[in-house]
Amino acid sequence: MRRKRFAGDGRTPPHTAIENLQFDVPVGQFCCLLGPSGCGKTTLLNIAAGLDHDVDGSVGIPSDDTGSRPAVSYMFQTPRLLPWMSVRDNVDIVLDPGARAEGHGVRLLERMELGSYLDAYPTRLSGGQRRRVALARAFAIRPALLLLDEPFVSLDQPVGNRLREILLDQWQAQPTTVLFVTHDLDEAIFLGDRILFLSQPPSRVVQDVAxxxxxxxTPGSPAIHAFRTGLLDRHGGLLAGLAGATTDPGHSTP
Known part of the structure; x- marks a missing residue:
């Protein structure tokens, strides 16, 4: 991607968010995008999702067997559930009639530990439960590419860690390519096959780590702590300002 530039609106000046950004993600890889706030991570996901076309460059997603653009799912920072629909209907709405009749959405919700909440409405759910519904909906269409934009932000540690485990369980049961945006180093190490470190804007890849x-x-495990410490020893300057970028052995993902 050569450039993504915002023109400004009178309150904010024109600025270049992304410049000379290029990387490939193999099919089935869980790739985390890690960078400081404002570095263009969400902008990149919006471009990949096809929500932003005003860009100099492109995001290439291989066509499926029919030559069509493959399915892409996007889970945002907020669940974005429809409040007038039940939990079941919030997932079924994205399914074709055949998958709905076969109970595909219900099975996903059961995997998310929401089997007893199928007829509940979003306002009756906790924040963590609402995110589980959003996660089930994201997997429901069997996407070839799953985009997640800090989906567990603001959750307390136990709830967030359980949701990360559920995400990985479902990803392993239903393999897909994942781009996961975060500014939390421990979260990226726990989830990812690979971490791409992005610079301050204009954003580019400054480090690619397997x-x-x-x-x-296990969240907060000695193995994750050792991996994080090694990254800090080698690339501490790149990681300044990121959540989890600490050598405190008691730190675990918030």
């Missing part, structure tokens, strides 16, 4: 830790992983 996470060679065996799965399953």
């Amino acid at each position: 996470v060679d830790l065996a799965r399953p992983r």
